[in-house]
Amino acid sequence: MEKQDELYMREALREAQRAFDDDEVPVGCVIVYKNKIISRGYNQVERLKDPTAHAEMLALTSATNYLGAKWLHGATIYVTIEPCSMCAGALVLARIKSIIYGADDPKTGACGSVINIAYNKKLNHRILVKKGVLKKECGALLSEFFRKKRIKNKS
Numbered sequence: 001m002e003k004q005d006e007l008y009m010r011e012a013l014r015e016a017q018r019a020f021d022d023d024e025v026p027v028g029c030v031i032v033y034k035n036k037i038i039s040r041g042y043n044q045v046e047r048l049k050d051p052t053a054h055a056e057m058l059a060l061t062s063a064t065n066y067l068g069a070k071w072l073h074g075a076t077i078y079v080t081i082e083p084c085s086m087c088a089g090a091l092v093l094a095r096i097k098s099i100i101y102g103a104d105d106p107k108t109g110a111c112g113s114v115i116n117i118a119y120n121k122k123l124n125h126r127i128l129v130k131k132g133v134l135k136k137e138c139g140a141l142l143s144e145f146f147r148k149k150r151i152k153n154k155s
Contacts, residue, residue, distance in 0.1 A: 005100055008032055008078040009134045012102070015042040015055060016080045016141055022047060026141045029055045029079035031063040031072070031096075038075070039063040055079060056087035060094055071095040080138040082109035082131065088117035091127060098128040102138025 008030055015028025019042040028042040041059030045051060056079055064070055076098045077091065083099060088110035091099060104113050111118040111129045118127040 005078070005130070005133045008037070008076075009080070009100065009102060009138070011037060011040070012078045012080050013134065013137060013141065015040050016138070019043040019055070020141060020145055026145050027055045027079065027081050029059050029077055031059050031075055031077050033063070033067065033072070033075040038066045052086065054084065054087050056083055057090060060090055064094065073097065076100060078133070081105050081142065082111050082113055083118070084108045085110040085115065085117055088127075092117060092120075092123055092125050095125050096127055098130065100130045100133055102132070102134050103142060104131060104135075 011030045012028045015030065016026040019028060020026035024043040024046050030037045031039045039059045039062035041055040041062065043055050044053040044058065056077060059077065063072055063075065072094045075096050077096055078100045080102045082101050082103065082105040083091065085108065099111060099118055101111065106113050108114060110116065118129050120126065
């Protein structure tokens with residue numbers, strides 16, 4: 001399972017690189033169902049001028065369209081950073097089986113870092129969460145993006 005998780009996370013990193021190349025916060029994800037990638041997403045907040053255009057939200061819409069269903073029972077999302085409260089909430093509503101992410105998000109993470117929406121016993125669905133898959137690579141892309149932003153802003 002570890003190799004498979006790394007394989008899918010590398011696909012999520014490819015999506016994050018697309019965001020990076022578009023000067024978006026480099027977050028990417030893929031949704032896997034029955035060992036097949038059924039959707040992909042990367043942040044497009046700036047491009048679409050939409051605060052909800054996070055990688056997970058875009059991939060979620062694509063996955064439900066692909067399956068023709070509002071619920072993603074049995075599906076797993078691989079995302080380069082811990083989902084925020086909006087994305088974790090949407091994933092709970094979609095009944096996704098599991099979230100596998102790379103880097104923790106100590107400022108807005110909603111899978112345990114700040115709050116835990118993904119596995120909250122008061123909600124009607126709980127998501128299995130695995131963290132730290134390709135953590136170094138996922139974190140490095142984010143660090144590089146914000147390093148470049150700081151340099152640009154100083155100019």
